[in-house]
Amino acid sequence: MNTNNKGFLGRLRALGWGFAAMLFIAGILFWGAFNTAMEWTNREAFCISCHEMKDNVYQEYRTTVHASNRSGVRATCPDCHVPKEWVPKIIRKIQASNEVLHKILGTIDTPEKFNAKRLELAKHEWERMKKTDSRECRNCHNFDSFDYAEQGRRSSKMHQTGLNEGKTCIDCHKGIAHQLPEVEQAIGAPKEGATPEEFHPPTPKPEEAKPEADKAKG
Amino acid sequence: MNKPTFNSARLRATALAMTLSMALAQTFLAPATAVAATEAPVKLQSLRGADIQASDPEGDGTRYGRDQPPLPRDFVQQPPLIPHTIKGYNITKNFNKCLDCHAWARAKETGATKISVTHFKTREGEELSSVSPRRYFCNQCHVPQSDAKPLVGNTFKPGTGMR
Numbered sequence: 201m202n203t204n205n206k207g208f209l210g211r212l213r214a215l216g217w218g219f220a221a222m223l224f225i226a227g228i229l230f231w232g233a234f235n236t237a238m239e240w241t242n243r244e245a246f247c248i249s250c251h252e253m254k255d256n257v258y259q260e261y262r263t264t265v266h267a268s269n270r271s272g273v274r275a276t277c278p279d280c281h282v283p284k285e286w287v288p289k290i291i292r293k294i295q296a297s298n299e300v301l302h303k304i305l306g307t308i309d310t311p312e313k314f315n316a317k318r319l320e321l322a323k324h325e326w327e328r329m330k331k332t333d334s335r336e337c338r339n340c341h342n343f344d345s346f347d348y349a350e351q352g353r354r355s356s357k358m359h360q361t362g363l364n365e366g367k368t369c370i371d372c373h374k375g376i377a378h379q380l381p382e383v384e385q386a387i388g389a390p391k392e393g394a395t396p397e398e399f400h401p402p403t404p405k406p407e408e409a410k411p412e413a414d415k416a417k418g
Numbered sequence: 419m420n421k422p423t424f425n426s427a428r429l430r431a432t433a434l435a436m437t438l439s440m441a442l443a444q445t446f447l448a449p450a451t452a453v454a455a456t457e458a459p460v461k462l463q464s465l466r467g468a469d470i471q472a473s474d475p476e477g478d479g480t481r482y483g484r485d486q487p488p489l490p491r492d493f494v495q496q497p498p499l500i501p502h503t504i505k506g507y508n509i510t511k512n513f514n515k516c517l518d519c520h521a522w523a524r525a526k527e528t529g530a531t532k533i534s535v536t537h538f539k540t541r542e543g544e545e546l547s548s549v550s551p552r553r554y555f556c557n558q559c560h561v562p563q564s565d566a567k568p569l570v571g572n573t574f575k576p577g578t579g580m581r
Contacts, residue, residue, distance in 0.1 A: 265506065352485040354502060357529065380513040385521055388551035393512065396523060 238293065244276035250303055255276070256314045260378045267377075280336045280377065281325075288332075319381035319393050326370055330401070334369035341369070365403045374399065466569050480564045488531065489563065491574040497559035499530065504562050509555060516556040521549070 240246065248254040258277075261267050266275040283289045308321075310313040329336070343363055349357040363371065374380065383395025462470045482503035489499045489534035507515040537553040538546050 352487050352502070354529075375513065379508075379510060382512045385514055385517045386523065386548040387514065387517060387546075387554060400524070
């Protein structure tokens with residue numbers, strides 16, 4: 201790194217300050233163009249420009265609270281599916297080249313094909329959210345700012361116990377913006393889809409944590 | 419975008435055909451109806467006060483109240499009421515949102531009321547080890563509440579044993 205730098209600087213000096221300034225400006229322009237292009241692919245309009253998204257997941261999302269609500273504040277596709285931080289964003293964007301490949305291959309280009317893949321695709325998103333402690337949810341929903349008195353009696357209770365147990369948003373809030381794949385719920389014939397353990401990942405119950413909580417009460 | 423328009427055009431065509439055939443039928447049956455009309459002019463009146471042809475008076479929109487503890491029942495065998503909002507709670511082929519809390523496996527964690535054991539029985543009376551598929555659509559019987567003004571007054575009193 202250092203030796204390279206030295207050689208680079210030496211060469212720069214030889215070429216003169218004018219060239220260095222030009223290089224600097226070119227850098228800014230390149231960076232600006234790169235960023236603009238990346239942000240251009242980070243819009244709802246871009247996401248639903250392919251019919252795989254527009255005809256399937258976007259239609260399901262339109263009636264949910266993240267798309268249409270009292271005050272009109274929205275969370276669009278990239279708000280949940282693309283990280284805000286630069287490095288994770290670039291990593292996700294590179295991974296998205298796989299999605300471009302499958303767009304070309306037409307892997308999910310009919311609703312039937314999409315639904316056949318729904319479980320797998322949903323599992324990928326659940327896993328991604330779980331790994332980052334639901335980072336994209338928490339870009340807006342800061343649970344340090346939860347006012348439990350304002351929440352309903354059910355949500356207030358579940359949020360407090362869940363967060364104390366170390367749960368993350370996606371552990372419970374699955375299928376909030378899109379339809380769910382088949383989920384086994386012990387009704388009728390067994391379903392092929394997500395198992396109860398996948399749908400509600402068991403919280404690693406720290407054996408010592410529980411008696412402590414009881415002690416604190418007593 | 420084109421397809422729905424085409425469909426609705428077809429629908430309109432079907433509706434037009436139906437109106438035409440009804441009009442034809444009426445011309446043939448007209449003498450009979452005319453006689454009936456002159457004999458007994460019946461004045462229809464709906465319980466809800468609106469004209470029989472008109473649609474029900476519009477409410478000011480249903481809004482669910484805040485979550486409540488379980489509500490009392492008013493008659494024997496009444497399906498328990500839903501004491502919370504069910505906005506956005508979908509029951510689809512893939513997933514039943516109600517069961518996500520009220521299933522026996524979930525009720526302890528969520529603090530929800532467990533599904534009644536009566537729901538484990540099939541139409542033929544056979545006891546299953548899981549909820550009977552005929553009970554899948556919860557809100558066919560269980561309904562949420564709002565404090566909407568009743569459209570018609572009534573004098574119903576809860577059963578003596580339920581008060």
